[in-house]
Amino acid sequence: MEGWIKLYRKIQENWLWNEKRKFSKFEAWIDILFRANHKDEKTIINGRLVDMKKGSFITSEVKLAGKWNWDRKTVRRFLTILENEKMITKKATAKYTNISIENWEVYQNKEQQNEQPKEQQEGQARDNQWDSRRDTDKNEKNIKNIKNNSSSVVDDSCVDGLQEIINFYNNNIGMLTSYGLEVLSDYAKEMPSDLIIFAMKIAVEANKRTIQYIKGILNNWNKKGIKTLIDAEQENQKYNKNTKQTSKNTDWGSIYDDLIKREGGQS
Numbered sequence: 001m002e003g004w005i006k007l008y009r010k011i012q013e014n015w016l017w018n019e020k021r022k023f024s025k026f027e028a029w030i031d032i033l034f035r036a037n038h039k040d041e042k043t044i045i046n047g048r049l050v051d052m053k054k055g056s057f058i059t060s061e062v063k064l065a066g067k068w069n070w071d072r073k074t075v076r077r078f079l080t081i082l083e084n085e086k087m088i089t090k091k092a093t094a095k096y097t098n099i100s101i102e103n104w105e106v107y108q109n110k111e112q113q114n115e116q117p118k119e120q121q122e123g124q125a126r127d128n129q130w131d132s133r134r135d136t137d138k139n140e141k142n143i144k145n146i147k148n149n150s151s152s153v154v155d156d157s158c159v160d161g162l163q164e165i166i167n168f169y170n171n172n173i174g175m176l177t178s179y180g181l182e183v184l185s186d187y188a189k190e191m192p193s194d195l196i197i198f199a200m201k202i203a204v205e206a207n208k209r210t211i212q213y214i215k216g217i218l219n220n221w222n223k224k225g226i227k228t229l230i231d232a233e234q235e236n237q238k239y240n241k242n243t244k245q246t247s248k249n250t251d252w253g254s255i256y257d258d259l260i261k262r263e264g265g266q267s
Contacts, residue, residue, distance in 0.1 A: 161193025
């Protein structure tokens with residue numbers, strides 16, 4: 001069977017896609033396709049602006065394991081299978097993994113694009129130009145934020161999902177400072193983005209919109225070995241049930257503050 005169906009990336013916001021589950025291999029492959037850049041763009045790696053080719057993206061085994069609800073060994077084996085099947089190429093470092101889709105153009109409907117009316121192609125060209133400029137401005141702003149804090153360097157601010165974290169913070173908590181960017185970047189290296197965003201949602205609903213409160217939640221989860229969104233939600237429900245709280249979310253920040261006091265003020 002031949003032909004095309006268009007699978008828009010916005011489908012990732014649908015409740016069916018976000019249903020809590022263990023991903024199948026097929027779902028994991030679709031997720032990889034979703035994550036790949038649809039055009040060449042620039043991003044920040046180790047404090048440097050570099051070019052990222054279309055069909056590739058930066059991630060980590062930890063993040064993929066959290067998203068797919070797999071363990072890291074299963075993720076590693078799956079990526080090796082995809083490499084052996086010439087479906088991807090993978091370059092791993094101590095801080096992140098660069099995945100490139102082999103034959104990326106095969107997944108793009110070039111024939112249909114060529115058949116579009118001239119006016120539509122010109123309109124898309126203008127949209128692409130605007131998107132490119134907007135992405136460049138966003139990257140330049142992030143670089144300025146990092147440079148303003150000369151005492152710190154974000155080693156891997158291009159970790160997969162970090163932009164979603166930044167967007168949620170800016171839209172729901174306040175303008176992210178260079179210190180906040182450094183803090184969230186560090187957590188994003190070890191935790192999946194949906195887990196960090198869940199912590200920020202708890203902070204928002206508790207009306208405690210501070211980076212310190214968010215740190216308290218994430219540090220407490222890390223201490224308990226909570227690494228996935230499913231684990232965090234179950235822990236939250238368990239706490240609420242045991243304490244018979246009427247509020248929806250656990251006051252993790254206050255709990256962590258008490259823990260700091262008991263441990264002599266060390267974080």
